[in-house]
Amino acid sequence: MKTYEQINDRIASGKAVVLTADEIMDYVDKKGLEAAAKEVDIVTTATFGPMCSSGCFLNFGHSKPRIRMSEAWIADVLVYTGLAAVDVYLGCTELRHGDPANMYPPGEFRYGGGHVIEDLVAGKTLQLFALSYGTDCYPLREIRTYFTIDDLNQAIMVNPRNCYQNYNVAINRSDRTIYTYMGRLDPHQKNGNYCSAGQLSPLLNDPYYETIGVGTRVWLAGAHGHVYAEGTQHAGGVGRTPDGVPTGGSGTLALTGDMKQMRKEFVRGVSFSGYGVSLALGIGIPIPILNEEVLRRTCVRDRDILAPVVDYGSDYPQNTGNVICHVNYEQLRTGQIQVHDETVEVGSLSSYYKALEVANLLADEIRRGEFLLAAPITPLRRDTKMKPLVKREPPR
Amino acid sequence: MNDDTVTKKLMFYFPRCECDKPIVYHLVKDHHLIVNIYRAKVTPEEEGYLVLDVTGTEQAIQGAIDFVKTFNVTVNYSGKGVALDEERCSHCGYCIPYCPPGALKISDCATRKVAYNESECIECLACIRICPFGACTSAF
Numbered sequence A: 001m002k003t004y005e006q007i008n009d010r011i012a013s014g015k016a017v018v019l020t021a022d023e024i025m026d027y028v029d030k031k032g033l034e035a036a037a038k039e040v041d042i043v044t045t046a047t048f049g050p051m052c053s054s055g056c057f058l059n060f061g062h063s064k065p066r067i068r069m070s071e072a073w074i075a076d077v078l079v080y081t082g083l084a085a086v087d088v089y090l091g092c093t094e095l096r097h098g099d100p101a102n103m104y105p106p107g108e109f110r111y112g113g114g115h116v117i118e119d120l121v122a123g124k125t126l127q128l129f130a131l132s133y134g135t136d137c138y139p140l141r142e143i144r145t146y147f148t149i150d151d152l153n154q155a156i157m158v159n160p161r162n163c164y165q166n167y168n169v170a171i172n173r174s175d176r177t178i179y180t181y182m183g184r185l186d187p188h189q190k191n192g193n194y195c196s197a198g199q200l201s202p203l204l205n206d207p208y209y210e211t212i213g214v215g216t217r218v219w220l221a222g223a224h225g226h227v228y229a230e231g232t233q234h235a236g237g238v239g240r241t242p243d244g245v246p247t248g249g250s251g252t253l254a255l256t257g258d259m260k261q262m263r264k265e266f267v268r269g270v271s272f273s274g275y276g277v278s279l280a281l282g283i284g285i286p287i288p289i290l291n292e293e294v295l296r297r298t299c300v301r302d303r304d305i306l307a308p309v310v311d312y313g314s315d316y317p318q319n320t321g322n323v324i325c326h327v328n329y330e331q332l333r334t335g336q337i338q339v340h341d342e343t344v345e346v347g348s349l350s351s352y353y354k355a356l357e358v359a360n361l362l363a364d365e366i367r368r369g370e371f372l373l374a375a376p377i378t379p380l381r382r383d384t385k386m387k388p389l390v391k392r393e394p395p396r
Numbered sequence B: 001m002n003d004d005t006v007t008k009k010l011m012f013y014f015p016r017c018e019c020d021k022p023i024v025y026h027l028v029k030d031h032h033l034i035v036n037i038y039r040a041k042v043t044p045e046e047e048g049y050l051v052l053d054v055t056g057t058e059q060a061i062q063g064a065i066d067f068v069k070t071f072n073v074t075v076n077y078s079g080k081g082v083a084l085d086e087e088r089c090s091h092c093g094y095c096i097p098y099c100p101p102g103a104l105k106i107s108d109c110a111t112r113k114v115a116y117n118e119s120e121c122i123e124c125l126a127c128i129r130i131c132p133f134g135a136c137t138s139a140f
């Protein structure tokens, strides 16, 4: 048994033993659970992939004369201004003004909120254009100016939903090609896509949220951020394997971090032809090895993780809840899965390569004593289910 | 002299299109090459691009290249029609099932690094529309 304080002391003195979630299984197989639990202080987990519920709050400071922005665009991407005068929220799936979207399908969606966030972190100069109705205290009615992230007072990433614990494998059983947030899906289940770091993914290494909760310090694209709430659509009460691994979406995290500390290679705008834009993020979360049970759960392997195969040609858009079958990540990693005796080629939207890079960067920071752990202040709920949106008649 | 036949993938760039000249015909007829054209384009600026495989002896291929160069052509031996920007690629692997010849594939099972083998690319351009990160680009 170890405490957060003991582990942080070891980190601070540069003595912490850190392994990645990719290395820990073989280590435990070799050393045995008991000995390894004594020796290892932290296992680093990570993920890198598109996470659509991401965005940031920006504060521009005040112009002379002042303006209370009531509509604003950064690089022609609309931001939300229903806040104080010069605070805005930029969401990563917002399209650039004038983007034809899917008018001539499949649209290209070359630039949007995610790309603005990437450009901000990369230090590029961007245009701000804002309008206002004008008030006595904020007389300016219009401003067009150019800025970089360094000109902003704050640029705080606030992502209501990141790090889905597990995710669907999308296929398409209809007879036409479809364009989805899970990529291009060819008809008659010709191909499929999945999106998880599997055995490296944070919440799959802590399936019961024993160490990851509200307040946990995380590595958010290089910044030291934290979990500020349970993520939207968090549903801890889903079906699980005997080892606790959820067999569907399940847990999610709401994360925040200072964009000024982020590294551009882990903040990447993405375009999905025929669907839209988003933001791919690299996230690392350390798991303190408090006891043998916590360690045992970090030894989850791709073959232990089951993902539901869902038909995005009909069941997903119609929200029927049907699952065709389950496949494990070891099968997915081969690039082919079997769906009702048919071979389906599969690709990944999430990058294991980048996730591994994040897990190693975080491990190195901890070893150097630069990243201390924060114990959760509130655990994530384990009993919640996802509620649907019900279409009701107007109340009388 | 070496009579072994080899196959080389080349890209010809014509700063000024020579559409009226049957260049490929001469490669076959005079230089005895087997030619497999992947992609050819004349731009509105009247530049010409041609990506092709040529099969023949080293000597015949060199002769053909010398002939082509008389048309003020740039011959690219590497850096052909489709390029992968290593900086932009996230190595997600999403493009892999869409790449018909397997030119994009996982090069290392442990790290799942994605590699692009240019010589296998048939220039179908599928990856350019597919890659969410804009890592695949076409020279023309």
Ligand code: SF4
Pocket (backbone or CB within 6 Å): B084, B088, B089, B090, B091, B092, B093, B094, B095, B096, B104, B114, B130, B131, B132, B133, B134, B135, B136
């Ligand atoms: S889809 Fe793009 S980013 Fe992903 S591996 Fe292919 S080229 Fe790289």
Ligand code: SF4
Pocket (backbone or CB within 6 Å): B082, B098, B099, B100, B101, B102, B103, B104, B120, B121, B122, B123, B124, B125, B126, B127, B128, B136
């Ligand atoms: S152009 Fe076609 S063949 Fe070449 S790498 Fe892209 S998908 Fe593969």
